[in-house]
Amino acid sequence: MRHSFPVFFLLISFFSEAQIQPDQVTIARDQWGVPHIFAKTDPEAAYGLAWAHAEDDFKTIQQTALAGKGMLARHLGKGGAPIDYVVGLLKTKETAEEKLHTLSPEFKALAQGYIDGLNAYAKTYPEEVLVKNSFPLAMNDYLSSILLSLSVISGADDVLSSIINRTIDKSTAPKGSNAFAIAPWKTTDGSAFLNVNSHQPLEGPVAWYEAHLHSEEGWNMLGGLFPGGCVIFHGTNENLGWAHTVNHQDKIVVYKLETKGRKYRFDGEWKNLEKKRIKLKVKLGFLTLPIGKRAYWSVYGPTLKTKNGFYSIRMGANQDVRGIEQWYQMNKASNFTEFYRAMEMVAIPGFNTVYADKNDTIFYVSNGKIPIRKKGYDWQGVLPGNTSETLWTDYHPLKDLPQYLNPKSGYLFNTNNTVFHASGAEDNLDPDSIDPTMGYPLKDNNRSTRFVELIEQYKKLNYEDFKRIKYDAQYPSKFHFTMDINALESMSPADYPEIQNELEMIQKWDRKAEVSSKEATFFAYFLYAINERFEKNDILTKDQIAEVFKSVKTQMIANFGSTQVQLGDAQKLVRGNKEFPLWGLPDVLRAMYTTPYENGKRKGIAGESYIQLVRYKKGELPEIESVINYGASNHPESPHYTDQAQLFIDLKLKPMTLDKATVLETAKKVYSPQ
Numbered sequence: 001m002r003h004s005f006p007v008f009f010l011l012i013s014f015f016s017e018a019q020i021q022p023d024q025v026t027i028a029r030d031q032w033g034v035p036h037i038f039a040k041t042d043p044e045a046a047y048g049l050a051w052a053h054a055e056d057d058f059k060t061i062q063q064t065a066l067a068g069k070g071m072l073a074r075h076l077g078k079g080g081a082p083i084d085y086v087v088g089l090l091k092t093k094e095t096a097e098e099k100l101h102t103l104s105p106e107f108k109a110l111a112q113g114y115i116d117g118l119n120a121y122a123k124t125y126p127e128e129v130l131v132k133n134s135f136p137l138a139m140n141d142y143l144s145s146i147l148l149s150l151s152v153i154s155g156a157d158d159v160l161s162s163i164i165n166r167t168i169d170k171s172t173a174p175k176g177s178n179a180f181a182i183a184p185w186k187t188t189d190g191s192a193f194l195n196v197n198s199h200q201p202l203e204g205p206v207a208w209y210e211a212h213l214h215s216e217e218g219w220n221m222l223g224g225l226f227p228g229g230c231v232i233f234h235g236t237n238e239n240l241g242w243a244h245t246v247n248h249q250d251k252i253v254v255y256k257l258e259t260k261g262r263k264y265r266f267d268g269e270w271k272n273l274e275k276k277r278i279k280l281k282v283k284l285g286f287l288t289l290p291i292g293k294r295a296y297w298s299v300y301g302p303t304l305k306t307k308n309g310f311y312s313i314r315m316g317a318n319q320d321v322r323g324i325e326q327w328y329q330m331n332k333a334s335n336f337t338e339f340y341r342a343m344e345m346v347a348i349p350g351f352n353t354v355y356a357d358k359n360d361t362i363f364y365v366s367n368g369k370i371p372i373r374k375k376g377y378d379w380q381g382v383l384p385g386n387t388s389e390t391l392w393t394d395y396h397p398l399k400d401l402p403q404y405l406n407p408k409s410g411y412l413f414n415t416n417n418t419v420f421h422a423s424g425a426e427d428n429l430d431p432d433s434i435d436p437t438m439g440y441p442l443k444d445n446n447r448s449t450r451f452v453e454l455i456e457q458y459k460k461l462n463y464e465d466f467k468r469i470k471y472d473a474q475y476p477s478k479f480h481f482t483m484d485i486n487a488l489e490s491m492s493p494a495d496y497p498e499i500q501n502e503l504e505m506i507q508k509w510d511r512k513a514e515v516s517s518k519e520a521t522f523f524a525y526f527l528y529a530i531n532e533r534f535e536k537n538d539i540l541t542k543d544q545i546a547e548v549f550k551s552v553k554t555q556m557i558a559n560f561g562s563t564q565v566q567l568g569d570a571q572k573l574v575r576g577n578k579e580f581p582l583w584g585l586p587d588v589l590r591a592m593y594t595t596p597y598e599n600g601k602r603k604g605i606a607g608e609s610y611i612q613l614v615r616y617k618k619g620e621l622p623e624i625e626s627v628i629n630y631g632a633s634n635h636p637e638s639p640h641y642t643d644q645a646q647l648f649i650d651l652k653l654k655p656m657t658l659d660k661a662t663v664l665e666t667a668k669k670v671y672s673p674q
Contacts, residue, residue, distance in 0.1 A: 020047050020113055022120070022674040027052050028667035032654060033632035033640030036212040036663045042106070043113025045215040046230045050117025051673030053209060057227060057634035058121065062130045064205050064228035065118070065137055068092065068145025073282040074131045081282050081291070086160065087144065088278035089295045089302045090151055090318045096143035099321040107325040108139070114230035115142050117673065145228055146324050147317070153206075154251045154317040154349045163254065163304050163311045176591045176607060177245035178447060179354035179414050180470070181362040186410025188462040189617075194356040195470050196223065196234055196243040196612035199591050201605060202573075202629050208610035210628055212658070213331075220658050221331045222624065224610040231328045236614045236622055238658055239334050240357035245414045247352045247366050250439025251317065253373075253392070255300050255385030257310040264298055264310065265386045273298060273310070300385060312385055315349070316369030316395060322347035336361045343367065344398045352414040358616040364412040365403035366419040366440065370396045373437040380439050402434050411455055415589070417448035446587040449476040463615060470613065471651050473583055473590040475511040481527075481587065482536035491542050499549040502563055513585040513592075515568030522563055524571065524585050524594070524602070525552045559600025573649060574603040575630050575642045580649045584608060590651075604629075613653065625653035 019041070025048040026038040035052035039045040054061060066072045070087040072080030087093065100108075115137050122128070122135040129135060151157075176199035184190045201207050208224040213232060223235010234244045258265040262273050274297040281288050296303035300312035317323075322345060329342035336357055343353070346369055355363040371392035373379050383390045402419045404412055409424025419440055420431050434440060453476055454469045455461075461469075479486055493503040502522060509519035529548050534540065556563045560570065568581025571594055582604050584592025594602035608629065615623040627647050633640040647654060657663060664670065 019109075020044050020116060022047065022051075023672045025051075025672055026664075027671055027673060028663050029669040030663065030666065031668050032644060033638070034210050034212065034656075035632070036214065036660075036667070038214050038660060038664075040216045041113075042215045042217050042219050043109045045213045045219060046110045046114035047117035047120075048673055049211055049213060049230065050114045051121055052211065053227065054118060054121040056632055056638075056640075057209065058125070058128050059130065060205055060207075060227040060634065061118065062134070064145050064149070064226075065141065066131060066134060067205075068143075068148055069134065069137075069141045070144075070278075071131055071134055071281070073280055074134075074288055075283065077283045081280050083148075084280050085278055085293055085295070086151075086157070087148055088276075089160075089304075090148065090156065091297075091302070092144040092147040092151070092318060093140060095147055095318060096140040096321055100139065100143070102320075102322055103325055107328050110328060111142060111230055111324075112139060115139060120673070142228075143321050147321060149206075149226070149228070150323050150349050151315065151317040153246075154315055156252065156313070156315065156317065159252050159254060159313055160304065163306060163313075176447070176587065176593075177243075177414075177416060178451075178470070178589060178591075179243035179245050179352065179364075180451070180466075181243075181354050181356040181364070181412045182461065182466060183356075183362045183406065183410040184360050186458075186460055187466075188460050191463070191623075192356040192358070192360065192362060192616040193463065193466045194236070194241050194243065194354075194612075194614040194616070195466070196236075196241065196610075196614070197470065197608070198224070198234065198244060198610065199593075199607045200609045202607075202609055203634070208628060210610060210626060210632065212656075212663070214658070214660055218334070219332055222626075222656060222658055223612060229324070231324060231331050233327055235612055236624060236658075237331065237333075238621060239359075240336070240339060240355065240616075241612075241614050241622070242330065242339075242353050242355040244351040244353060245416050247350055247368060247414075247419070248416070248441050249350075249366065249368050249370060250380050250437075251350055251368060251370065252313055252315040253300075253371070253379065253383055253390070255298075255312040255314070255383045255390065257298060257303070257312060257385040259310050266299060267386075267388050271299070273303060298385065300391060310385075311382075314371075314392070316371065317349035320347050320349070320369065323349060335359060336363065339363075340398075346395060346398050346401075352416075352419070354412055354414055356614070356616055358618050358620070358622065360618075361406060362410075362412050363403070363405050364414065364422055365398065365401055366414075367398075367401060368396075368438075370401070370438045372396055375437060377437075379437050396435070396438065400435065401438075402429050402440060404429070413448070413451055413455075415445060415447035415451060417444045418442050421448060421452075444480055446475050446480045447589050447591070449478070449480050450474065450589055453477070467613065469589070470611075471590050473513040473585070473588045475513075475585075475588060483530060483534055484539040485530065485545060487540060487542050488545050491545065496546050496549075499546060499553055502549055502553055505563075513567065513583055513588050513590070515566060515571075515581045515583045517567050518564045520567040520585060521565045521570045522552060522556065524567065525556060527586055528594075528602075529555075555600070570601050572597060572601060572603050573629065573645060575645060576636045578642050578645070580645055582649065608648075611653065612656075621658055624656040624658070626656050627653045 037048035178197040180195040182193040223232040333339035407423040407427035573580040592607035597603040631640040
């Protein structure tokens with residue numbers, strides 16, 4: 001089969017290119033530069049998406065593609081070598097080739113249309129190609145990049161890093177996102193509301209890009225995707241929409257092997273570790289040098305050699321190539337039955353999915369490609385790697401996963417908190433009803449606690465109420481960080497004369513993270529300081545909090561001359577040579593995460609990014625508003641490099657539409673990709 005694949009690919013490529021006529025694909029750019037792609041077929045729409053996105057950010061798309069090809073080190077040098085090694089270790093290229101037959105002909109044609117669009121752009125603009133001979137992109141290269149992305153999103157990079165660093169911690173750093181669905185019986189006008197509000201990096205390979213795809217084959221979807229995506233990952237079509245948040249059930253199993261030399265014990269027998277030298281080509285200055293690094297595999301999967309022995313990992317994310325096809329089927333669904341059928345593929349390895357439609361349905365499932373595992377083992381720890389009892393092969397079907405349909409309370413939400421707190425108290429699932437080996441966590445966070453404080457104020461809410469909740473930037477009455485800092489509230493300022501004013505300031509603070517807040521600035525620097533000094537789940541004492549307060553006070557006086565600094569003066573949204581005063585703090589609903597910038601200031605790097613709010617009413621196209629943190633283009637010379645930034649900062653949204661006639665009537669530029 002390996003030798004027949006190239007011929008098979010060439011045939012697919014030939015027929016795909018023969019079918020796609022670029023002059024029949026229309027790209028309509030609206031006043032914000034957002035591409036609306038119109039075509040007769042889905043593959044042609046995907047071709048247009050590839051071309052339009054390449055116009056806006058070909059560099060980042062290429063980095064994703066280079067990673068899938070195991071060629072990132074040829075562009076980034078040493079910094080790309082670990083990713084190239086992981087591609088070899090996870091066997092994403094081999095899996096892409098082996099599992100190609102599991103994709104439907106319809107999706108293969110669509111993916112090939114997207115690949116053809118990228119290849120055509122690279123051929124037309126060779127000066128933009130980052131690495132010589134990296135194009136044309138082939139189908140298995142593209143699918144390899146998807147498998148790598150899904151594996152990383154599932155936490156593979158964190159787990160591999162923890163094994164190498166001998167910490168063996170499968171939990172990952174908190175990742176933020178919000179998703180709310182409000183049922184028609186909970187709203188004053190009888191519309192269903194949906195908040196699509198993932199918190200992602202503001203730029204890079206997993207930053208959002210907004211697009212609208214419309215074909216005559218029933219594809220009409222507007223929303224967000226990552227560089228290299230050939231479909232919309234979350235957003236809305238004419239009938240329904242959904243939002244994703246990251247979930248934290250147990251997706252990856254780590255095994256400690258019992259070894260003797262290069263052999264490992266399994267069910268009483270000694271087996272040879274499979275081994276191979278992964279060839280890396282690393283750019284060092286003007287040279288590209290070949291470097292080899294050994295990789296191993298056991299029956300469990302990818303295996304790492306450490307000073308503590310050999311460890312294997314096993315997960316679903318790198319074993320199923322159909323994840324992106326599942327998103328395609330979700331894009332094409334016209335009602336809840338079709339959407340649920342798409343979700344039953346359980347090919348997307350993770351993500352909470354919160355759904356609403358125009359037919360009075362709201363739904364939430366904590367999706368995941370979760371193995372069926374034998375009870376009696378601590379599956380969230382390190383498993384014994386010497387027995388078939390810990391070698392799982394099957395996955396839980398969708399019906400086993402925690403989910404909600406049309407709760408009486410009229411709302412569903414997730415803020416990366418426990419799936420067992422997703423609605424009104426009377427509607428929430430009992431943790432005992434779910435297989436404990438799936439490892440669903442039980443914790444809430446600041447955002448979930450605050451959301452409940454807000455939603456419970458309304459018997460019914462209107463759209464402006466909904467937006468106020470979405471844009472809320474206040475911590476709840478009790479802090480819910482991964483580190484317990486609630487001793488802060490009981491500290492007597494008089495007992496700490498060096499920081500008396502700062503303690504009084506924070507204790508009297510309204511806990512709002514607005515640009516005008518001086519208290520929010522001090523608290524922001526306090527949060528980043530404790531994250532550097534303490535471990536998650538630590539309970540901070542009063543003395544520990546006081547020491548950090550003193551440190552932050554010294555730091556702020558050195559940088560700003562005072563601890564009385566407005567948040568917008570210390571925290572910035574930065575794009576090119578432009579700076580905007582930036583609201584938000586970690587784990588408020590309007591979240592923002594920052595990094596040191598210059599002169600003691602900090603700049604936003606992740607959090608609120610692409611936002612889409614949707615209202616669904618029977619018999620009508622959905623009403624859509626959206627905004628993105630910078631703009632549609634990643635080119636500094638483009639007018640769309642920062643043209644949405646002020647809207648974003650001002651908490652405003654732009655109206656969007658799925659109506660083709662309206663788009664074409666108001667478009668600022670209409671052309672074909674050629």
